[in-house]
Amino acid sequence: MDLYEHQGKELFAKAGIPVAEGRIAYTVAEARAAAEEFGGTVVVKSQVLVGGRGKAGGVKVVKNADEAEAAAQAILGLDIKGHITRRLLIERGVAIAKEYYVSVTFDRxxxxxLLMLTTMGGMDVEDVAANHPDMLARLHVDPALGYRGFDGVQLMAAAGIPVDERKAVGAMLAQLYGVFQSEDAMLVEVNPLVFLEDGTLLAADxxxxxxxNALYRHPDVEAMRDLAAMDPQEQAAREAHLAYVKLDGDVGILGNGAGxxxxxxxVIAQAGGRPANFLDVGGGASAEKITTALEIVLSNDRVTSVLFNIFGGITRCDEVAKGLLSALEKTEIRAPIVVRLDGTNAEEGRALLAEAARPEITVEKTMLEAAATAVRLAKEAS
Amino acid sequence: MAIIATKETRLVVQGITGHEGTFHALRNRDYGTNVVAGVTPGRAGQDVEGILVYDSVADAVEHEGANTALVIVPPRFAAEAILEAAEAGVAQIICITEGIPAHDMLEVYHYIRPRGIHLLGPNCPGALSPGIANIGIIPAEIFKPGPIGLMSRSGTLTYQIGGELAAKGLGNSTIIGLGGDPVIGTSFIDALDLFQADDDTEYIVMVGEIGGNEEEKAAEVIAERITKPVVAYIAGFEAPPGKTMGHAGAIISGSAGTAAAKQEALEAKGVRVGTNPTEAAQIMADLVAKH
Structure with missing residues (x-):
């Protein structure tokens, strides 16, 4: 689960990591009120789950409440790489002296x-790694030992952090590693990590x-989930405990098993089609599960044909066929469904579907044939 | 001799009194696997259709000589179940459970690895040596004995390719599911070395997917020390970056972990990569026919 900047900073603040004082604003009025409260310079920041906010005009430094209001007006609703800005973080302005970069990632x-540190802050770290690899210090932490002071000494020396800054940066490294571990993080990144003109260190992002998989032990983080920003299909799938990912085509896809x-x-793409989604119905074949999965796939208006791809293992294909047929009784099907059943009891399953002779169903024997038919039907419908 | 699931296997099933645990323990036994015990804390003395239940893996090792553990317990207890089996002296652990926190698996990995304990999974379907033994949830009916070692990060995709090979009259020495999580006990490299050393395996099929760089690392090892022919298939060419595709480990992070990069790395080392499961099976069938 990716967190918004302000949510990440909540976790930071809880761990004692200094961040700028900030307020969340969902409206222009709230943004103005926050700016008035702080007085003077504030930063108005789009809260979206994607990088490159600055370049897209999603971050503005302003001098007073009037300017903050105008900035909020411009940024609320702003589309940043497909992510619409619905909330802002208004932060008290700080006087930045220099910018570093630090992260803890889960190196699979x-x-x-893996700890990474560079004095080239504020840049895309992939660019630093590609163009200035010698400037990017990297250090693995033995998970059994956890982060130790000597790790920090080694990393800061390699990154060329001035000696007089190492006490502050070292403390920050220990705190960030603490967040990484205690919050079950896969990534903790601060870019930039800033020294203010008064010498204090602060996580500016x-x-x-x-x-x-660890959210069950972090209910406070789970509660941060922004359901309003979720795609409606992804949200419905989440509630039904189904793995769903929206894609931008018109052939709906469901099957058993992630791989x-x-x-x-x-295969749909190879057949010249455009996949509309990924949906794993998992094991089992209950009519209820298949109904829910079909409803989710079909609730995406762009879907004009559906491919239902099953390889029966312990779940037998005749059970899947029965589940599918009763699902068709329970829900309205507005697009043709191509069904491919293979594996355990595939013939029995195909016979059941043939017998039912539902006009919305086309049965194919192999995955490639099924893909070709689903693509053809989608093209005919458009 | 096959690998992992063999005639020497003496299996203890952790979580045997759960619904899934009972179902699969009995299926494995019916297939011919030597299931010697089950473990559910607090249920010692009971039995599951003749399989004795113990409180701990240590008891199952002491009384029944268990040498392999199958972990089918809920995710929040699974990491501990693996560690318990390791502490009890079990040399081989197969974990089916999906949903174990990644940080827990880091701890497990770094505990068992230096001790030489072999872990398969988690979030995997297990290991099947057709005609010999089945450990886990692989539907054995699809597969038959033969010379091809099959290793995969995905369950149903393994069945898909195994089914296509079987339809061409080809069988398997051992089928192993490596698991769909970011931290797994047995990598492609580990499995390649096992297959290379196995007399029953003459060919190897590897089924990879997006996320991580284990396929790239395997490509290096194949070039360096694997003499048996390897054919590969990679899933996830159309997956968007930053999205978890069902498996916790199937995610493209930034520009890392793409299917295209994996295919390129494998092909650069002379490994033929099928563009879909059917083509991968066909390439393998052609290879076998030529030998």
């Missing part, structure tokens, strides 16, 4: 937390991702 390859569904999405 090494199976260790926060990019935090929490492990979905098989990913593969089905690829």
């Amino acid at each position: 390859s090494a199976k260790m937390p 926060a990019k935090v991702t929490i492990d979905d 098989l569904v990913m593969s089905t999405v690829d």
Whole structure:
């Protein structure tokens, strides 16, 4: 689960990491009120779950409440790479002397937390890594030992942090690692980490991702989820405990197993079609589950044909066919469905579907044939 | 001799009295796997259709000589169940459970790895050596014995390719599901080394997907020390970055972990990559026919 900047900063503040004083604003009036409360310079920041806000005009430094109001007017509703700004963070202005970058990531390859630090703050870290690799200091932390002072010494020396700053930066590293560990984070990134003119250190941004599998032990983080910003299909799937990802095409896809569904999405594209979604119905074949899954796929208006791809294992294809047929009784089907059943009891399953002779269903034997038919039907409908 | 699931397997099922645990323990036994015990704390002395239940894995090891553990317990207890099996001296642990926090798995990984304990999974379907033994939830009926070692990060995609191979008359030495999580005990490299050393395996099929760089690392190892022919398939070419595609580990982070990068890395080392499961199975079938 990705957090908004202000949510990440809430976790930071809880851990004692200094952040600028800020208020959330959902309206222009709220933004103005926050600016009046702070007085003087404030920063108006779009809160969206995507990078590149500054370049897109989603961050503005303003001198007074009138300017804050105008900035809020401009930023609320702003589309940043497909993410619409619905909330703002209004922060008290600070006098920045210099900018660094620091992050803790979950390095899957090494199976260790990875600390990264550079004095080239405020830039895209992938650019720093590509163009100035010697400026980006990297250090793995032994998960059994956790972060230790000597890790910090080594990292800061490698990054070229001036000696007189190392006490403050070292303390910040320890605190950020603490957030990474205690909050089950996959990513904690501060870009920029800033020294103010008065010498204090402050996290001027926060990019935090929490492990979905660990949310059960972080109800405070789960409560931060912005349901209003979620795609309606993704939200419905979430409630039904189904894995769904929206794509931008017109062929709806559902199947059993993440890998098989990913593969089905690829095969639709290879057949010249445009996949509308990824949906894994998982194991089992209850009519209820299939009904919910079909309803979610079809509630996306762009869908003009559906591919239902099942490889039966422990769940038998005849059970799936029965589940599908009773799902058709329960819900209105507004697009043709191509069904591919293979694996355990596939023939029995196909026979059941043939017998039912539902006009909205076309049965195909293989995945590739099914993909070709689903793509053809989508094209005919458009 | 096959790998992981063998004639020597003496299986203890952790979570045997749960619905899933009972179902799969009995299926595994029916297939011929030597299921020697079950574990559910507080249920010692009971039995599941003749399989004795113990309070702890240590008891199952002491009384029944269990050497392999199958973990089918809810995600919040699973990491501890793996550690319990490791502490009890079980050499091989297979964890089916999906949804274990990644930080918990870091801890588990760094505990078992230096001790030489072999973990398969989590979030995997297990291991099946057709005709010999089945550990986990793989539907054995689809597969038959043969010379192809099959390893995959995805369950149903393994069945898909296994089914396509079977339809062409080809069977498998062992099918292993590595698991769809970001931190798993057995990597493609580990599995490649096991298959390379296995007399029953003559060919290897690897099924990868987006996320991480284990396929890229495997490509290096294939070039370096795997002499058996390898054919690959990668899923997720159309996956958008930053979205978890069902499996916790199937996510493109920034520009890292794409299917295209994996395909390129494998092909650069001479591994043929099928563009879909059907094509991958066909490439393998052609290879076998030529030998």
